Amino acid sequence: MGKHHLGEFEEVVMLTVAILHGEAYGVSIIEEIENRLKRSVSMGSLQTVLKRLEDKGYLASELGEATSVRGGKRKRFFTVTNLGKEILKATKDQRMSLWSAIPDFA
Amino acid sequence: MRQKSPTPPYLILTFFRWFCDPRMAEDIEGDLLERFEIRLTTKGQFRAKLLFIKDVLLLFRPSMIRSFQGQQKLNYYDMFKHNITITFRSFLRQKSSFIINLIGLSSGLTCVLLILLWVNDELKTDRFHENSDQLHYIMSNHTDASGTRTWKGTPGLLLEEIEAQIPEIELATAYTDTHEFTISTKSETPISLKVEGKFASDHFLSVYSYPLVRGNASSVLANNSEAVITKALAEKLFSNEDAIGKTIEWHFGGNKKAFTISGILENIPSHSSEQFELLLPWNFYHDELITFKQWGNYYARIATVLQANANPQLVTEKVDTIFKNNLEDTNVDLFLTPYSSLYLYGEYENGIQAGGRIEYVRLISFIALLILFIACINFINLATAKASQRMKEIGVKKSMGASKRSLAYQFLTESILICLIALGISGLLTLLLLPGFNQITEKEIALQFDLTLVLSVVGLVTLVGIVAGSYPALYLSKMEALSILKGFKLAKSSGGIGRKVLVIFQFTLSTILIVSVMVVYQQMQLIQNQNLGYNRDNLIYFEREGKLTDQSDAFINEIKNITGVENAAISGFMVGGLNSTGGVAWEGKTEKDQIQFWEYNVGANSIDLLGVEFISGRDFSEEFATDQDVVIFNETAIKAMGMDDPIGKSIVHYTGNKKIVGVVKDFAIGSLHQDVEPAIFLNRPASANLIMVKIDGTSTARTLQEIESAYAEFNPEFPFKPAFVDQDYQALYSSEQRIASLSKYAAALAIIISCLGLFGLTAFTTEKRIKEISIRKVLGSGIWRIVFLLTKQFSALVAIGILIALPFSYWAANRWLNDFAVKISLSWWFFALAGIATLVIAWLTVFGQTFKAARLNPANNLRNE
Numbered sequence: 001m002g003k004h005h006l007g008e009f010e011e012v013v014m015l016t017v018a019i020l021h022g023e024a025y026g027v028s029i030i031e032e033i034e035n036r037l038k039r040s041v042s043m044g045s046l047q048t049v050l051k052r053l054e055d056k057g058y059l060a061s062e063l064g065e066a067t068s069v070r071g072g073k074r075k076r077f078f079t080v081t082n083l084g085k086e087i088l089k090a091t092k093d094q095r096m097s098l099w100s101a102i103p104d105f106a
Numbered sequence: 107m108r109q110k111s112p113t114p115p116y117l118i119l120t121f122f123r124w125f126c127d128p129r130m131a132e133d134i135e136g137d138l139l140e141r142f143e144i145r146l147t148t149k150g151q152f153r154a155k156l157l158f159i160k161d162v163l164l165l166f167r168p169s170m171i172r173s174f175q176g177q178q179k180l181n182y183y184d185m186f187k188h189n190i191t192i193t194f195r196s197f198l199r200q201k202s203s204f205i206i207n208l209i210g211l212s213s214g215l216t217c218v219l220l221i222l223l224w225v226n227d228e229l230k231t232d233r234f235h236e237n238s239d240q241l242h243y244i245m246s247n248h249t250d251a252s253g254t255r256t257w258k259g260t261p262g263l264l265l266e267e268i269e270a271q272i273p274e275i276e277l278a279t280a281y282t283d284t285h286e287f288t289i290s291t292k293s294e295t296p297i298s299l300k301v302e303g304k305f306a307s308d309h310f311l312s313v314y315s316y317p318l319v320r321g322n323a324s325s326v327l328a329n330n331s332e333a334v335i336t337k338a339l340a341e342k343l344f345s346n347e348d349a350i351g352k353t354i355e356w357h358f359g360g361n362k363k364a365f366t367i368s369g370i371l372e373n374i375p376s377h378s379s380e381q382f383e384l385l386l387p388w389n390f391y392h393d394e395l396i397t398f399k400q401w402g403n404y405y406a407r408i409a410t411v412l413q414a415n416a417n418p419q420l421v422t423e424k425v426d427t428i429f430k431n432n433l434e435d436t437n438v439d440l441f442l443t444p445y446s447s448l449y450l451y452g453e454y455e456n457g458i459q460a461g462g463r464i465e466y467v468r469l470i471s472f473i474a475l476l477i478l479f480i481a482c483i484n485f486i487n488l489a490t491a492k493a494s495q496r497m498k499e500i501g502v503k504k505s506m507g508a509s510k511r512s513l514a515y516q517f518l519t520e521s522i523l524i525c526l527i528a529l530g531i532s533g534l535l536t537l538l539l540l541p542g543f544n545q546i547t548e549k550e551i552a553l554q555f556d557l558t559l560v561l562s563v564v565g566l567v568t569l570v571g572i573v574a575g576s577y578p579a580l581y582l583s584k585m586e587a588l589s590i591l592k593g594f595k596l597a598k599s600s601g602g603i604g605r606k607v608l609v610i611f612q613f614t615l616s617t618i619l620i621v622s623v624m625v626v627y628q629q630m631q632l633i634q635n636q637n638l639g640y641n642r643d644n645l646i647y648f649e650r651e652g653k654l655t656d657q658s659d660a661f662i663n664e665i666k667n668i669t670g671v672e673n674a675a676i677s678g679f680m681v682g683g684l685n686s687t688g689g690v691a692w693e694g695k696t697e698k699d700q701i702q703f704w705e706y707n708v709g710a711n712s713i714d715l716l717g718v719e720f721i722s723g724r725d726f727s728e729e730f731a732t733d734q735d736v737v738i739f740n741e742t743a744i745k746a747m748g749m750d751d752p753i754g755k756s757i758v759h760y761t762g763n764k765k766i767v768g769v770v771k772d773f774a775i776g777s778l779h780q781d782v783e784p785a786i787f788l789n790r791p792a793s794a795n796l797i798m799v800k801i802d803g804t805s806t807a808r809t810l811q812e813i814e815s816a817y818a819e820f821n822p823e824f825p826f827k828p829a830f831v832d833q834d835y836q837a838l839y840s841s842e843q844r845i846a847s848l849s850k851y852a853a854a855l856a857i858i859i860s861c862l863g864l865f866g867l868t869a870f871t872t873e874k875r876i877k878e879i880s881i882r883k884v885l886g887s888g889i890w891r892i893v894f895l896l897t898k899q900f901s902a903l904v905a906i907g908i909l910i911a912l913p914f915s916y917w918a919a920n921r922w923l924n925d926f927a928v929k930i931s932l933s934w935w936f937f938a939l940a941g942i943a944t945l946v947i948a949w950l951t952v953f954g955q956t957f958k959a960a961r962l963n964p965a966n967n968l969r970n971e
Contacts, residue, residue, distance in 0.1 A: 026137030027144075043141070044164030047134060051169055063133065070143070073136025 006091050012037065013049050014058060014088055017078045025064070025075040026050075050078060058084035112151045114142045114158045122162045127172045134170075138162065185512060189519040196496070196520065203488040204524070206866045207481075210859045211528035211570070214481035216535040217855060220543050221474035222562065223536075223551045228467050230377045232449045235315040237411045240276070241445040242418055244408040244425060247457040248688075248702050249437045251746075252781075255702070256454030257686075259404030260440060262392050264429060265307060268408075272424045274416035279313045280406040281306035282391065284382045288357040288651055288824050291343050300827050301339060303356075303384030305391035311369075313409050316378070320350050321369025327387050330394075333365035334385040338373050356386065357824065358795075360655030361395065376550045379449045400760070401433040402689050409445060418442045437700030438688070466841060473852045476615050480856055482574040483608045484863035485521060489578035490605060491870045496582065497590045504587030513583035521575025525567045546847050548840070577604070606903055609867070612860040613907030613944060614914070619853035621915035621940040622922075626846045628930045629923060633839060636928055639773025639782075640679075641717030644803035645831040646810070647677065647796045652821040658797060665816050670801050670809030676709025678794035679716060681834040682776040683785075689760030690786065692747050701746050703784045704775050709791035713738065713770060715800055723753045723768030726789040733789050738768040743784035759788065777838035778928045799828075857944070861951040864900065868952045872896055872959040880964035892960035897952055904948040908941040915940070 006014070016032045017024040024032075029050075030041050053059040064075040080088070099105075122138070123131060138161055145154035197204040235241055244264070248255045265280040282305045290298035311323040311334075318326065319337055326334050333354065340349040349367045356363050365386065374381055398405060412421060422442045429440050443459070453462035503513060537553060544551055581604075654661055662674045678684065683704040690703055710733070713725045721741060726733050737759065744752050752766045772782040801809045814826045836843070872879070879892055916932065923929040 026134065027140045030141075042164040043134070043137060043161045044167055044170070047130070047165065048167060048169045051130070070136040070140040073132050073139065075136060076130075076133035 006087060009045070010049055010053060011088070011091060013046065014053065014080060014084060017059060018080050018085075018088070022077065022079060024078045029078070053084070054078075057081060058087055112146060112154075114139065115155055118159050118162050122165065125166060125171050127170060130170065134165065185515070186519070189516045190523065192499075192516065193520040193523050197524075200492060200495070202869060203492060203866050206862045207485050207488060207524055208528055208531070210481035210484045210862055211478075211525060211574070212531040212535065213855055213859060214478035215525075215528050215532035215567070215570070216539065217477045217852070218474045218566065219532055219536045219563065220539065221470055222559070222566075223540075223553070224543075224547055224549065225467055225471055226559065227377070227549055227551050228450065228463065232377065232379050233446050234375060234377055235445070237277075237313065237315070238446050240412045240414060240416075241313065242410050242412055242421070242442040243445045243448055244410065244440055245443050245454075246404055247439045247441065247454075248700075249439070249457070250700050250702065254454075254457040256457055257404060258407055259686075260406050260408045261401045261403060261429070261433075262388075262399065262406035262408075263401055263432070264425070264440075265406065265408055267428050267432070268410070268425055271428060272421060274413050274421050274424075275410045276413050277309045277313050277411040278408060279307045279309040279410075280388055280392075280408045281310055282388075282405070282407065284380065285358075286649070286827075287384065288649070289339075289343070289384065290355045290357070290823055292353065292355065293344075296823065297343055298823050298825055299339075299342065300825055301383045302381060303386060304380075304382050305386045305388045307388035310385065310388075311371075313411050314380075316374060317372045319370045319372055323369075326369035327385060329368065330387050330390045331363070331365055332368035332387065334369040334371055335367060336371045336373050336383045339383040340367070340370050357651050358649075360650070363390070398685075398687075398760070400689070401429070402436070402760070403685075403687060404438075405685070410442070412442075418444075436688075463841070466845060469845070470848060473619070473849065476619075477852060477856050477859065478570060479573075480612050480615055480859050480863075482570060483612050484859060484866065485524070485574040486577045487605050487608055487863055488866045488870070489517070489521075489575075490581055491867055493578070493582050493585075497585065500582055500585055501587050501590035504585075505591065510583045514579040517579035517582055518572065518575045521578070522568065522571030525571040525574070529563070529567050547844060605867070609864065609900075609903045610907040610910065612863060613904045613948065614911040616853070616857045616860045617908045617911035617940055617944045618915045618918065619849065619856045620944060621911070621919060621937060623846075623849050623853045624936055624940055625915075625919040625922070625930070625932070626842070626849055628936070629926065630839070630842060630846050632928065632930050633778055633842075633926075634836075636774075636778060638778075638835070639718060639771055642681075642832040642835050644672075644801045644806070645716070645798060646801065646813075646828045647679075647798040647831065648817075648826065648828045650676070650795050650797055651824050654797065654821060657820065658791075661816070661820050662797065665799065665813050668809060668812045668816065670805060671813070672800040672802050673711070673715050674797060674799040675712035675715045676791045676794045677712040677715065677796050677798035678707040678790075679712065679796070679798065681831060682838060687760065687786075691758040692749070693755070693757075694748065699747070701743070701784055703743060703786040706785065706787045707790040707793040708787050709794050710789070712794075712798060713768075713787060715798055716773075718773050719771045721769045721771055723766070725768060726787075733767075735762065735764055736767040736789060737764040738770060738787040739766060740770050740782070740785040741772045742782050743786060744769055746784050759786070761788070761790075764788070777835075778926050781927050798831075857947060861947060864904075864948060864951050865955070868896070868900065868955040871899075872955050876959060876962070876967050879959055880962070880967040883960075883964040884968070889957070889960045893953070893956045896956035896959065897949060900948065900952050901945065904945055908944055912937050912941065 012033060013029065016029050016036075020028055020032060026043065026046065030043065030046055033039065033041050050059065050061075054061055058081060059078050060081050061076050061078045064077050066072055066074045119135075119138075122135065126134060138158065141161065142154055142158050145157055149157070232238075243258070244260045246257050246260055248257065260280075262280050265278055268275055269278050284302045284304045286300050287303045288298060289301050289303075290296060306327060308324065308326075308328045310327060311318065318334070321334065326332065333356070335343070335349065335354075343349065343354065344352055349370055352367050353364050354367065356365055371385070374383075392399065396405065410421075412418060422440070425442065426440045429438075430436060439457075447459075449462075450464040450467065451459050451462045453460050500513060540551060540553060650658060658676055662676070665671050665674050683706075685705045686702045687705045688700055688702050690701070708726065710726045710728045713720075723738065726736065726738070730736075737757065739747075739752065747757075749755060752769055755766050757764050757766065770787075773785075774780075775783055775785060799813065810828060813828070817824075817826045875896070879896075882892060882895075916937065919932055923932070
C-alpha cells in the first residue's frame with residue numbers, strides 16, 4: 001500500500017465528501033470543512049485536490065440538474081468510490097496502529 | 107421595477123472562462139457564483155467582489171488551465187477542410203455571382219498590383235545613391251514683386267568657394283542639365299551620333315553613385331580633354347573594341363573638340379531621374395565654352411555631400427552668405443534641399459516645397475484602392491443578397507452546435523479563398539498588361555519579386571478578403587437557427603439598407619471618376635488648342651552644327667526654296683525657355699526691381715517665324731546694320747520695368763547697351779501652369795544655336811526629306827535630327843497626359859465593376875420577385891410597366907449616388923484645375939452629362955434582366971405551389 005498514500009488535505013477532503021454523502025460539491029465541501037475544522041480553504045486548492053483524487057480513482061463525480069440559482073450552472077457532485085473507501089480505511093488503520101504503538105500517552 | 111442584483115466583476119469572469127479547462131468550467135463557475143451570492147448577503151458587495159477576484163486568481167493554476175493543443179488542433183484542421191469544400195460547392199452552385207466576384211476582384215487587384223509596382227518604382231527613383239542621406243542639392247529662390255520662384259540653377263562660381271570655405275561639405279560637384287550633342291569617331295567607318303550628355307566636375311561620380319566599369323571615379327573627369335561614356339554608347343561607337351583611350355570628337359554649335367575616353371559607366375539605371383550617355387569635363391565648359399561666367403547667372407547645378415552630422419540648415423546659411431558676399435544687392439537666396447526628395451517633391455510655391463509628383467502618386471494609389479473597394483462592395487452585396495439561399499445550411503449548422511465564430515470563419519475562408527483565386531488571375535493579367543502599362547507610364551517596370559512586394563501583396567489580399575468577407579460573415583452568422591429552420595424569411599429591411607448604401611456609394615465613386623475623366627479631357631483639349639502667343643504647328647528645329655554655324659545664311663536660303671517650307675531662320679527659341687538672367691538694367695531701376703528675364707538669343711526674322719505678334723516696333727532684321735545692339739521685350743517685361751513708351755529707349759544688358767526696337771504680345775514661356783514671365787529677345791545669331799523652319803504641313807514627310815538632303819550636303823558628317831515644337835509643348839504635359847489616360851482606364855474599370863455588381867443584384871431580385879411579376883402579368887400589367895417597376899428602385903439608388911457625387915467632383919475638379927494658369931470653366935452640362943451617362947449605363951445593365959423577367963410566361967412560374 002506504499003504508493004497509495006493520502007496527503008493530509010486529501011484525507012480531509014475525502015472524509016468531508018464521505019460525510020456529505022451525495023451532497024458533496026465545491027461550495028458544500030468548503031463550507032463543511034470550514035464549519036467542522038475552522039480552517040479556510042480556497043477554491044483553487046480544493047478543485048486541484050478534487051481533480052487529483054478523481055484522476056487517481058478515489059472519487060467519482062457527476063453533473064447534477066441545472067437550477068435557476070448559481071447562474072444556471074450545474075453542480076458537480078462527488079462521491080467516494082470503493083477504491084477510495086479502501087484507501088480511507090487503510091489510512092485509518094495505519095494511524096490506529098501508530099496510536100496503539102505509543103507506550104504511554106498522557 | 108426590479109432591481110438588478112450585483113454581478114461579479116465581468117472582466118474577471120471572462121478571464122476565468124478563458125483560462126479554465128472547459129471540462130470543469132461549468133461547475134466551477136457555478137460554485138464561484140454560488141459563493142459570490144452567499145457572500146453578497148453576508149459580507150456586502152465590495153468584499154464579495156474582492157473575494158471573488160481572489161478565488162479566481164487562486165484558481166489560475168496549472169491543473170485548472172485548459173490545454174492548448176491536442177484535440178482542438180485536429181478540429182481546426184477538419185473545420186478548415188470542411189470550410190474549403192463548402193466554399194467550392196457554393197461557388198459551383200452560384201456560378202454567376204462567383205464569376206462576377208471573380209471578375210471584379212481580379213480586375214481590382216490587377217489595378218492595385220500595377221499601381222503598387224508603379225508606386226514602388228516612383229519611390230525608388232533617385233534613392234539608389236550611396237550618399238543618399240547626405241546628398242543635398244543647392245537651389246535658388248528668386249524673389250520679385252510677383253512672388254518667389256524656385257529654380258535648380260546656381261552660379262557655377264559657387265563650387266570652388268563652398269568647397270574651400272565650408273568644412274561640413276565633404277564633396278561637391280557642379281554640372282549642367284543634359285543636352286543633346288553630336289559625337290563622331292574617326293575610325294575606318296566614321297560614326298556620328300546624337301547623344302545625351304552633360305558637363306560635370308570631377309567629383310560628380312563620387313557624389314552620385316553611377317558606377318564605372320572602367321576608370322577611377324575621382325580622376326576620370328579631372329582632365330579637360332577626357333570624357334566618360336556609358337557602356338551602351340561605347341558599344342555603339344566602338345562595337346567590341348576597348349573604348350578606353352579612344353578619341354571621340356564632340357560638336358556643339360560651332361564648337362568642336364576631341365576628347366579621350368577615360369572611363370566607361372555602367373548604363374544609367376532607370377531609377378535615376380538623370381539620364382545621360384556622356385560626361386564631359388566641367389572645367390572645359392566653365393573656362394572655355396561659356397561667356398556668362400558671373401555670379402548673377404544661374405547656369406550650374408550643384409550637389410553636395412554633407413558630413414554625417416552636419417546640419418543642412420547651417421550649411422544653407424553658410425552657402426547663402428558666401429553667395430551674397432560675392433553678389434551684392436541680390437534678390438536671390440540659395441538653399442539646400444535633400445536630393446532624394448526632389449523627384450517626388452520637386453515643386454515649389456513661393457519658395458516652399460509644395461508637393462510635385464507625389465500628388466500624382468497619391469492620387470493614383472487612391473483611385474486604385476477605390477476600384478478595389480468597389481469590387482469588395484460587389485462581394486458584400488452579392489453575398490448578403492444570396493444569404494437566403496444559404497439559410498438552411500446555416501440553420502442546420504447552428505442547431506448542430508456551430509458557434510457564431512466558426513460560421514464567421516467559414517465565410518471569411520470563402521472570401522479569402524476567392525481573393526486568392528482572384529490574385530492568381532490578376533498576377534497573370536498584370537504580366538500581360540505590364541508592357542502596355544509601361545508604355546502609358548513611360549517606365550521600365552518588370553515584375554520582380556522582392557520581399558516587401560510579396561509581403562504587401564499577401565497583406566493586401568488578406569485585407570481585401572477580410573474587408574469583403576467581414577460583413578457577410580457577421581451578418582450571416584448572427585441569424586437565429588430556430589427562425590431559419592421554422593421557415594421565417596429574413597426580415598426584409600435588414601441587410602437591404604446596407605446593400606442600398608453600398609450601391610449608392612459605388613455609383614458615387616463611378617460618377618466622380620467619370621466627371622474627372624471629362625474634366626481632364628476637356629482641359630487637355632483646351633491646352634492643345636490654346637493660343638500660346640506663338641504658332642507651334644508645323645514648326646521644326648534642329649541644331650546648328652558644323653558648317654551651319656558659319657554658313658547658315660546660305661543654308662537657310664537654300665531650304666527656303668524647298669516646296670513646303672514657308673520660312674526659316676536662326677533661332678534660340680525653346681519651349682520652356684533656356685536661360686534666364688537678372689542682368690538687365692534700365693532707367694529708373696531701383697534696388698527692389700530685381701526682375702528675372704527669360705533670355706532668347708535669336709537671329710533676324712525669327713520672331714515673325716514663331717508667329718509672335720508685335721504690339722509695336724519691329725522684328726530684328728538684316729536690313730539694319732545696327733541691329734546687333736537692339737532688343738525686343740514682351741509686354742510683361744515692359745510692364746514689370748514700368749516703361750510707358752518703350753520703343754527707342756535704352757537698357758543695359760550684361761552684354762552691353764541695347765536699344766528697344768520692339769514689343770511683342772505675351773506668349774507662353776513653358777506650360778500653361780506658369781503665368782507669363784518677362785522675356786527679352788537679343789539679336790545674337792552667333793549664340794542662337796537652332797535653325798527653325800516653318801513648313802506648310804501638307805506633305806511633312808517629303809518636305810523633311812528634302813530638308814535632310816539639303817542638310818546632308820552642307821553637313822555630311824552630322825546626323826539630321828529635327829524636332830517639332832508642338833511635340834516639345836506636348837511633353838510639358840506628359841504627367842497630365844499620363845493622368846488623363848490612366849484615369850480613363852480607371853473610370854471605365856470602376857463603372858464596369860459597379861455595373862457587374864448591379865447586374866448580379868438585379869438578377870437576384872428579379873428572380874426573387876418572379877412570382878409577384880407573374881401575378882401582376884396575370885392581372886393585366888404590361889411588359890413596360892413591369893420593367894419600370896423593377897428599374898425604379900435601382901434608378902433611385904443610382905440617382906442618389908450621382909447627386910452625392912456631383913458636389914465632390916465639382917470640388918475635386920476645381921482643385922485640379924487651380925494648378926493651371928489657363929483653365930476651362932466648369933459648366934453645368936459636364937455634371938449633367940456625367941450623371942446621365944452613369945444613369946443610362948446603369949439602366950442598360952439592368953434592362954436585359956428586367957425585360958427578360960417581364961416577358962416570361964406567368965403560367966410557368968405560377969403552375970407549382
